Amino acid sequence: MTSQAVVIEGLGKKFPTPSGLGEFTVIDSLSLQIARGSFASIVGPSGCGKSTLLNIIAGIEPHDSGEVRIASEDGANPRARIGYVFQSPRLLNWLTVEDNIKFALEAQSIGRGDWGERVRKYLDMVGLAGQERNFPLKLSGGMQQRVAIARALAIEPDILLMDEPFSHLDEITARKMRVDLMRILERARPTILFVTHSLREAVFLSEEVYMMSIKPARIFKHLRVEVPRPREPEDPRLFDLEKDLVKEFFAVLEQDNR
Amino acid sequence: MNKRVALRCLSILSFLALWWLGSLFSAPEILPGPVVIGKTIVDNFTTPGPEEKSAGFHMAVTLARILFTFSVAMALGIACGLIMGLRRKVELAFGYWIPLALTIPTLLAVFLCVIWFGFSEAGGLCAVIMTVTPFVAVNMLAGTKALDKELIDMAHAFKADRSLIIRKVLIWQLMPYIFSAFRYAFGMTWKIVALAETFGLKYGIGYMFTFWFEQFNMAQVMAWIMLFVAFMLVLEHGVIGRVEEKIFAWRPAHAG
Numbered sequence: 001m002t003s004q005a006v007v008i009e010g011l012g013k014k015f016p017t018p019s020g021l022g023e024f025t026v027i028d029s030l031s032l033q034i035a036r037g038s039f040a041s042i043v044g045p046s047g048c049g050k051s052t053l054l055n056i057i058a059g060i061e062p063h064d065s066g067e068v069r070i071a072s073e074d075g076a077n078p079r080a081r082i083g084y085v086f087q088s089p090r091l092l093n094w095l096t097v098e099d100n101i102k103f104a105l106e107a108q109s110i111g112r113g114d115w116g117e118r119v120r121k122y123l124d125m126v127g128l129a130g131q132e133r134n135f136p137l138k139l140s141g142g143m144q145q146r147v148a149i150a151r152a153l154a155i156e157p158d159i160l161l162m163d164e165p166f167s168h169l170d171e172i173t174a175r176k177m178r179v180d181l182m183r184i185l186e187r188a189r190p191t192i193l194f195v196t197h198s199l200r201e202a203v204f205l206s207e208e209v210y211m212m213s214i215k216p217a218r219i220f221k222h223l224r225v226e227v228p229r230p231r232e233p234e235d236p237r238l239f240d241l242e243k244d245l246v247k248e249f250f251a252v253l254e255q256d257n258r
Numbered sequence: 259m260n261k262r263v264a265l266r267c268l269s270i271l272s273f274l275a276l277w278w279l280g281s282l283f284s285a286p287e288i289l290p291g292p293v294v295i296g297k298t299i300v301d302n303f304t305t306p307g308p309e310e311k312s313a314g315f316h317m318a319v320t321l322a323r324i325l326f327t328f329s330v331a332m333a334l335g336i337a338c339g340l341i342m343g344l345r346r347k348v349e350l351a352f353g354y355w356i357p358l359a360l361t362i363p364t365l366l367a368v369f370l371c372v373i374w375f376g377f378s379e380a381g382g383l384c385a386v387i388m389t390v391t392p393f394v395a396v397n398m399l400a401g402t403k404a405l406d407k408e409l410i411d412m413a414h415a416f417k418a419d420r421s422l423i424i425r426k427v428l429i430w431q432l433m434p435y436i437f438s439a440f441r442y443a444f445g446m447t448w449k450i451v452a453l454a455e456t457f458g459l460k461y462g463i464g465y466m467f468t469f470w471f472e473q474f475n476m477a478q479v480m481a482w483i484m485l486f487v488a489f490m491l492v493l494e495h496g497v498i499g500r501v502e503e504k505i506f507a508w509r510p511a512h513a514g
Contacts (some may be wrong), residue, residue, distance in 0.1 A: 055411070055415075059417075060414045083416075084412070084416070086412065090408055090412040092426060093508055093509075094430040094508045095430075103416070103418070103422070103426050104416045106422055107416040107417050108416065108417060136508075137508065137509065137510050138510065
């Protein structure tokens, strides 16, 4: 039994350069611990390796050095369930909404007997009850992303990875989705690792904020957001936090440039 | 409905009218009119022709040949295309075989097979399979190049196994390619089957072309051609079109 859901130690990742001749380091000796049940955000500029980090945690990309440990709820099951919400919905457009969720359930070897109940429960949670038999391309972008969230929640993951899930949506939809996500997570509460380039989004959503610098990626600041839930997007305490963090970010960027 | 249907009817009627007009100005042995041909087709079904075989029998023979060669060519072509597309080494090793096979003129393929296998059922059917398979393979190969890596990553992230990925992710992305191969291969198959029947196979619609052509019976030759065309149109639009509509229901363009 451990209180950490994700433990990353000295993680390193290199990619070949576009010419194919050399290598460049994307992530260099990165260490990170995410406590069970917490909502942690990683904030960093575009191209800093945030998505690569999530892909490594999800096991779809190999890493070159260091260690990634993921523990499930009871600590006994070595294969923790990982849900993943990507930047774009990545739905199987030829399957109905319902079958898209069942795809994840089947992939995770969840008993067929539970499928109907899970589909109903999680579609209802993301506000899409009644859309079971619709095809994804007939839904709006925001609704498609809700299906993707339902798909990730339906496997009842130990850890939910979210990679800038609202960055492709218009700001009004994104804002509503953030508020809804908070409400959803009152009912289903996995450990969440949320990646974003928006400090405002990070401080609004999370309890822990990790700030990441670019090339190579490393964590230069960890901060707890103590503002109690439910939070209002316009809460002045969140604004103040954001302002401080922006200042700090630029200071680090300047340092790196010197 | 009605404008589109009306236009189509009009186009068929104008074709029949042109044909009828043409027949008025030429000898019946050269271009018989539509009425004569219609009557000949009906007669061919009701009264047995040469060797006591009716039109229904020949149609069944041709259909069986088309279905057999088409299924074999599709299966072989899909398998070859997929293996090449998903295994880089296989593509490097055998990639050049496809343009080679595509370049052989159809008529020559039929001749080659006749030389190798004689005027037998096997020879004719082999020629069809040999010509159609590479077209299917080349389409499937193109399909594998267009697979969406993001979706495959998504499937891996959810720990989908190989069989689930093939069934729910890959097959569907390849479906448009399978279908375009399907349509094209089907069109090729029936043309080559008719050609092989004309040249050497016993029975079938193509065999009847030759039979009546050698008797200089133009009404019968045209009756068989019209029957053949009608038969293929029904197969292509009635059967394949329906299946396609069902499979692509998820695309917004097909929204009902």
